[in-house]
Amino acid sequence: xxxxxxxxxxxxxxxxxxxxxxxxxxxxxxxxxxxxxxxxxxxxxxxxxxxxxxxxxxxxxxxxxxxxxxxxxxxxxxxxxxxxxxxxxxxxxxxxxxxxxxxxxxxxxxxxxxxxxxxxxxxxxxxxxxxxxxxxxxxxxxxxxxxxxxxxxxxxxxxxxxxxxxxxxxxxxxxxxxxxxxxxxxxxxxxxxxxxxxxxxxxxxxxxxxxxxxxxxxxxxxxxxxxxxxxxxxxxxxxxxxxxxxxxxxxxxxxxxxxxxxxxxxxxxxxxxxxxxxxxxxxxxxxxxxxxxxxxxxxxxxxxxxxxxxxxxxxxxxxxxxxxxxxxxxxxxxxxxxxxxxxxxxxxxxxxxxxxxxxxxxxxxxxxxxxxxxxxxxxxxxxxxxxxxxxxxxxxxxxxxxxxxxxxxxxxxxxxxxxxxxxxxxxxxxxxxxxxxxxxxxxxxxxxxxx
Ligand code: CTP
Numbered sequence: 157x158x159x160x161x162x163x164x165x166x167x168x169x170x171x172x173x174x175x176x177x178x179x180x181x182x183x184x185x186x187x188x189x190x191x192x193x194x195x196x197x198x199x200x201x202x203x204x205x206x207x208x209x210x211x212x213x214x215x216x217x218x219x220x221x222x223x224x225x226x227x228x229x230x231x232x233x234x235x236x237x238x239x240x241x242x243x244x245x246x247x248x249x250x251x252x253x254x255x256x257x258x259x260x261x262x263x264x265x266x267x268x269x270x271x272x273x274x275x276x277x278x279x280x281x282x283x284x285x286x287x288x289x290x291x292x293x294x295x296x297x298x299x300x301x302x303x304x305x306x307x308x309x310x311x312x313x314x315x316x317x318x319x320x321x322x323x324x325x326x327x328x329x330x331x332x333x334x335x336x337x338x339x340x341x342x343x344x345x346x347x348x349x350x351x352x353x354x355x356x357x358x359x360x361x362x363x364x365x366x367x368x369x370x371x372x373x374x375x376x377x378x379x380x381x382x383x384x385x386x387x388x389x390x391x392x393x394x395x396x397x398x399x400x401x402x403x404x405x406x407x408x409x410x411x412x413x414x415x416x417x418x419x420x421x422x423x424x425x426x427x428x429x430x431x432x433x434x435x436x437x438x439x440x441x442x443x444x445x446x447x448x449x450x451x452x453x454x455x456x457x458x459x460x461x462x463x464x465x466x467x468x469x470x471x472x473x474x475x476x477x478x479x480x481x482x483x484x485x486x487x488x489x490x491x492x493x494x495x496x497x498x499x500x501x502x503x504x505x506x507x508x509x510x511x512x513x514x515x516x517x518x519x520x521x522x523x524x525x526x527x528x529x530x531x532x533x534x535x536x537x538x539x540x541x542x543x544x545x546x547x548x549x550x551x552x553x554x555x556x557x558x559x560x561x562x563x564x565x566x567x568x569x570x571x572x573x574x575x576x577x578x579x580x581x582x583x584x585x586x587x588x589x590x591x592x593x594x595x596x597x598x599x600x601x602x603x604x605x606x607x
Contacts, residue, residue, distance in 0.1 A: 157184045158347050159226040161248035161280070163273040164204075165260035166194025168323040169289035169333035173254050174199060176336035177207045183340065186226030188244050190214070190273045192260060216241035216275045241272055245280035250343055253277065254315075255289035255333045258300050264312075265303035283346050287315040287339055291322060292329025315342055318467060320453075334467075337394075341471045388432025389597070395428040396472045397421050398465060398479035398509075400440035402458040405488040406501065416480035418442030420526075420567060420585050424476050425450050427589040436472075438464045440479050458482055458506035469513050474522045474596060477510045477547075514546035522600055524549045524592070531556035538572050548599050549573050551592055571595045 160180055164173045180187050187208040191201060201212035209227045213220055224243025245251065253260065253273070260273065264286070269275040277284065286307060294300060295317060304314050318332045333339075399421020403411040418439060425437045426447040436451045440461050446452040455461045458481040469475060484503035493499065510525045517523055525547040527538040531554060538552040552570040553560060560567045560582060568582040571592065580591040 157186060157228055158249040158344075159186045159188070159229070159247060160343065161188050161190065161244055161251040161276065161282075163190045163192075163251065163253035163256075163260075163277065164195040164199070165192045165253065165255060165257040165273065166197060167255040167257045167289050167333075168198060169255040170195050170198040172289075172333050172336055174203055174207060176252075176254060176339050177204055179336050179340050180343075181208050181227070183344075184228075186210075186228040188213075188222075188226055188248070190244070190276055192257075192271050192273050194257070194259075213244070213272045216269075216272045218272065220244065241275045242279050245276040245282075248280065248282050250283045250285065250347055251277065251280045252285045252287065252339065252343055254285075254287035254339055256286040258288075258290050258294045258297075261286065261288060261300060261303045261307070265306040283313065284311070285313045285315060285343060285346065287333055288317050288331075289333035290317075290331050292327070292331040295329075295331045313342075313346065315339065319463065335471075337471050338468070345470075388430065390428060390593075391432035393428075393431075393433040393473045394436070394471060395425075395433040395474045395476065396436045396438065396465065396468055397425045397428070397476045398438045398440070398461060399425070400442035401480040402440045402461050402482045402506075403456055404458065404482045404485040404506070406486060407489045407491060407493045409492050412482050412484060412486070412503075413441070414480045414482060416440075418444055418479075419565065420589070421476070421478035422446060423585040423589040424478055424592065427586065427593050428474070428476075431593065433474075436468060438468075438479070440481070458485065458509070462507050462509045462512070465509055465513065466516075469516070469521075473520065474524070474600075475513055475517075476524045476592070476596075477513075478526050478551075480526075480528065481506060481509060508545065510547060511545045519603065522549075522596055522603070523547045524551060524596060526551045526553070528553055528555045530554070535570060535572065535577065538570070542572055542574070549592075549595060573599065 162173060162177060164170050177187050188210055189204040189208060189212045191212055191214050204212050211221050224238050224247050263274050264277055267278060269278050288295060308314055315334060317330055318334050319330045320332045321328055322331055400418035401414040401416030403413040405411050422444050425435050429435045429447055429450055437446050438453050438455055438461060440455050453464050455464055461479060461481055483506055485506050486501045486503050514523045525541060525545055527541050527550050529537050529552060534552060534554050538550045542550040550572045552572055553567055565585060566582055567585050567588045569580045569588055571578040571580060580588055
């Protein structure tokens with residue numbers, strides 16, 4: 157258990173901090189919350205108090221009824237009434253400000269001490285983390301960036317905001333507060349002095365709401381049980397599936413793409429969810445609906461797929477890399493290229509996402525790649541990919557057979573791991589997905605007994 161001090165400043169993303177407080181408390185940490193006045197315009201102190209079981213402090217002149225103690229701490233503090241605004245900062249193991257608004261970041265960079273949050277931040281010698289969340293233009297502005305650079309220089313860890321839909325209607329950009337699970341994984345990693353510890357298959361089910369679509373999240377969603385906060389053998393596991401095929405724009409209307417429909421990826425997502433896992437699908441140009449309760453993130457290009465996958469990978473137990481990323485990109489031309497006798501495009505290779513995630517995974521993570529090979533020595537080539545990319549398993553399908561793969565509802569695959577090959581005969585994609593997950597189960601059981 158750690159004593160976590162959570163500073164909440166004013167921003168719509170403050171509702172996600174409630175979920176952070178809930179997850180951190182569930183994970184056994186003692187959480188105390190400091191709010192700025194503006195934060196209270198977005199969420200109520202009573203909500204935090206109910207979740208963490210301790211009073212919220214706003215003003216540095218307010219007396220802390222708990223005298224600087226954290227929930228779950230042993231012993232009473234009766235002999236001495238401490239200086240309120242210094243005590244929590246002195247007692248915490250880590251201090252996270254989430255969301256950190258542009259205004260609060262500016263104050264912290266300037267060393268202001270005009271609220272309980274800013275005063276405590278200044279007085280805190282434990283690891284300090286900031287999770288900025290704001291409009292993308294405010295985030296990109298030179299003032300905000302300079303303030304963050306100053307704070308980084310002083311040893312404050314900045315958890316980068318994510319790209320995606322922003323609160324202002326119809327706007328996308330970098331400025332979203334990362335999911336509370338990621339914030340917690342990050343703070344736990346800092347506390348353990350290294351990589352985030354991910355639970356293995358045998359861990360107790362994690363009660364989580366992460367399967368709600370991001371944009372459905374809001375105060376009303378908090379506390380609701382989830383469709384997929386599942387029961388089943390994979391309850392407590394987080395599974396990420398990439399699906400579909402990426403597109404690299406050539407001009408305003410044309411792209412380099414491939415025929416991947418996302419059917420296999422969606423079948424895998426549904427199968428993992430049936431087993432009780434918490435599932436995220438990163439969908440590249442997939443027109444199919446995702447299974448109910450599965451979180452979906454839509455992407456178009458390989459760079460976007462890489463970004464969304466790498467950002468989330470740290471908190472996942474299993475990655476099923478079923479997407480077919482375009483292997484080349486070109487510098488897109490503005491407007492529409494006119495018909496002409498010949499056209500030369502300078503194609504550059506895209507990043508190999510699978511190899512990148514495999515290189516950064518921990519022992520408790522399982523990484524599965526897919527290989528679409530065309531006849532010949534397909535198995536040898538797929539085995540080569542297993543080794544080259546560092547995956548635990550490669551799912552090979554031979555695309556020279558027109559009755560399987562791509563838009564088809566059926567598939568036939570060979571599952572290639574370091575020690576064995578298993579043929580999964582032609583069947584519906586749901587049945588093939590189950591066979592893949594059975595193999596993942598065995599790999600994870602093997603990894604545990606090998607420890
Ligand atoms: N993959 C990836 N990033 C890429 C290309 C592929 O992560 N830029 C992943 C795919 O999602 C798949 C695996 O790597 O899980 C194998 O994909 P495949 O296209 O068969 O392999 P390539 O690396 O493209 O190799 P080749 O073109 O030589 O077949």
